[in-house]
Each structure stands twice: as C-alpha cells, then as structure tokens.
Amino acid sequence: MKIARLGDIGLHYRVDGDPDGAPVVFANSLGTDLRLWDQILPLLPQGLKFIRYDKRGHGLSTCPPAPYSMGALVTDAERLLDQLGVRDCVFVGLSIGGMIAQGLATKRLDLVRAIVLSNTGAKIGTKDMWQDRIGAVRAGGIEALADPILERWFSTGFRETDEFLAWRHMLLRQPVEGYIGCCQAIAGTDFYTPTAALTLPALGIAGSVDGSTPPDLVRETIGLIKGSDFRLIQGAGHLPCVEKPEEYAAILTEFLTAQGHV
Template sequence: MKIADLGDIKLHYRVDGDPEGAPVVFANSLGTDLRLWDQVIDLLPKQGLRYIRYDKRGHGLSECTPAPYAMGTLVRDVERLMDHLDLRDVIFVGLSIGGMIAQGLAAKRLDLVRAMVLSNTGAKIATREMWAERIAGVEAGGIEALADSVMQRWFSDTFRKTDGFHAWRNMLVRQPAEGYIGCSHAISGTDFMTPTSGLRLPTLGIAGSEDGSTPPDLVRETVDLIPGSQFHLIRGAGHLPCVEKPEEYARVLLEFIEAQAH
C-alpha cells in the first residue's frame, strides 16, 4: 500500500501495469474506493500503460478530514498527487464525482491531462435540495439508511440478484460517513457547465442504460459540451458499468486510449 503525504492530507494510491508505461489515472465514485476499477484493470494490457488509482479524501484508506469539502479541494488533491508522482500528459478516467474531478482538473491544469473519459457523470449532478436531503439522511442514520435506495440507482435488477452485489453494498456502508457527507457537499456545490464547455481535448463519455444516478442523457449532454467528443452507451448496466460490464468497459476504454496514440 502506498501513501502520498501531501501536507494537509494523506492519500492512498496504487500503481499497476508497466512502471515505464504511459499514465492512465482513475478517479472513483462517491461511496467506493479504488477497488472499483479492479476488474477493468485486470483486462487492460500489462505492457505500455501504467494505471494509477487513488482513494479520494474521506474514502478508502485515505485520510478523512472534517466535512464539508469543496470540489476545488478534491481537484487540488489529485493535482498534488499527480505532481507528487511526476505525472504529466495523462489520460484521466473519472466516474461520477470522479468525472467531475476530471472536468475540474482539465479546466485548471490542461498540462496534466491529455484526454479524459467522463463516465456516468455530469457537469452538474442533481440539485442542491436533493443533496441536502441525502446529507441529512446520512447525518441522522448513517450511510446504511440510504444504502438500499443507492443500490437501486447503482445497479441493474439483474446484478442485484448476484452474490457479488453484496460486496458493493458493504463497500458503500463501510466508507466513512464524514467522507461521504464531505464529498456530497462538493457535488452539491458544483456546476461545471461553463468551464467544461470551454475545454478542447479528446473526450469519451460512457453511460449505463440503467443508471439511476446519472442517466445517459445527462452524460451525453455533458460530453456534447466539448467539440469532437465521443459517447458510448453500455446497455444493461447501471451507475457502475465497470463492475457490471467490465469486458465491454475495458474494450471501449482501450480503443479510446489507443486512438490517442498514448
């Protein structure tokens, strides 16, 4: 296990693949840790590409600081992690809040990002009122109080009948409530419509047809802000298609990476 001491925060990260390969950075969703990408990375080439994953503030094995968090803080965390690891010219893959972090990082430090994948995300996700209700629910009853409704948005009916489903529910409820609340505040306060519309870099949008958190139309609307962007719909998957359909996810991701001559 690797820990980057960035001064005010210690972040857990992991590096797989070719140590000398071109870098691909992954940022995961609210309520998950870097294991979100296990199945996809297992299917990607072991030579030529280096895969860097990390647990964002308040999640996984990274430090959990007091809520609330600003989106700018989460962007700065990964910016400093990339500087710490001397990463430049990366392909950045972000899912849900990870996709918002990707947009914020590209707008702030385009020297760090060669291309990005915006998976199951939006320039703006839901409303302040919805996030206020969710935060209040976690403050009152912990993440467990929301877990079943979150699982319905995350996964298709078919996947919720599998044994593997229970591991993802456990991952959600075992995240620190303070970290979940902190990142919920960050999403609530973010609207990247204007900065994202000013971006000019290769972009792929990935959506799941059964996604109850960031429906396909939201993902398409977001990537359409960026001229020349691409969009791929994974049918039969919910908010985490890298879990439900890892083979298709890995294939589409690799095609995009190779198209960038990365």
C-alpha cells in the first residue's frame, strides 16, 4: 500500500501494469474506492501503466472534516500526478471522478492528453438535492440512503447477485465525513463553461439504466467537447465497469488505441 503525502492530505494510490508504460489514471465515484476498477484492468492492453487512487475522504486516504471543494479534489489529483512524475496521461473518471477529470484537464493540459468521462456530468443534480442528501446522511448515516443509492448504481439483475453484497458493504463502510465532503464538492460544481472550452480527445460512457447520471446528461456533457465520442452500455447502471467489465474494457481499449496510447 502506497501513500502520497500531499501537504495535509495522504492519498492512497496503486500502480499496476508496466511501470514504464504510457500512463492511464483512474478516479472513482462517490462512495467507492480504487477497487472499482479491479475487473477491467486485466482486460486492458499490456504495456500500459495503470494508476488508481482513493480521493480524500475515501478508501485508505486521509478523511479531513467536511466541507470539500471540487478545487481541492482537482488539486489532490494534480499533486499526486506531479509527485509520480506523470505527464500526458489518459484520465478516466467516473461520476465525481469525471468531474475531477474535467477540472484537471482545464487546469493542467500538460498532465492530461485525453479524458474519459464516465457516468458523469458537467453539473450533477441541484444544490437543494445534495443538501437533502447531506441532511439525511447526517441524521441517519449512509445506511439510511443505501437502498435508493444502490438502485441508481446497479441494474435490477445485478442487485440479485452475490457480488452486489460486496458493493453494498463498501458503501456502508464509507466514512460519513468523506461522503458528505464530496457531496458538497459536487453540489458546488458547474463545469459547463470550462468543459466547453476543452480541446483534447474525449470519450463519454453511460449506462442505459443509470439513475444517478442518466445517459442524456453524459451525452450532453461530452457533447460540449468538439470531436468527442459517446458510447452507451445497455443494461448497466451507474457503475458499468462493475456490471459490464468486458464491454467497458473493450470501449476503453478502442479509445486508447485510437489515441496512439497503446
């Protein structure tokens, strides 16, 4: 287990694949840790360097008191990549990770040569919606909202599998303060203008039954970037890399290859 000390924050990260390969960086969703990507990494091309990390308040990273800002989450990613000597990566972000991808690409094009915006938006929900969720979590813990959250994350069929229980446990063991802090970061973010100014290769991925970031939101967001592509994974919810890892990996491999990153 590796920790990058970034000022007052320690970020847990992991490097897999070829240490000398072209870097692909993964940022996970709200309420999950870097294990989100476990199933797709073995399905991606050999010779790449895969970097995953737990954002602040998640996994084994430091969990400072809320609130968090999106700027702080973007700066955490920036400092991690600078410390690891990463340049010209393909940055794959899912949900809040996709927001971090948009912010990082806007701020540091020397770090990012292409982005994958998976199950995300330039703006997700409303401030009132996020405040209601924060209030409910403060009152009753994450368990009070676990069932409706998981219904948005996964299709009906997947929720009947044994594997689903592990994801439920991951959500319930998420630090409340980290969850609330990241909810506040999402609530305060509107990237429509900066994302529309991006000029790098970009791919959007959506799940057809995603209840958190519906396909139309992902399509609208990726459509802000000229020359971008959009792919829909049928029958998948908010975490298609978990429900449909083979299809997700195939789409990602196609994009990496098209960018000459493989």
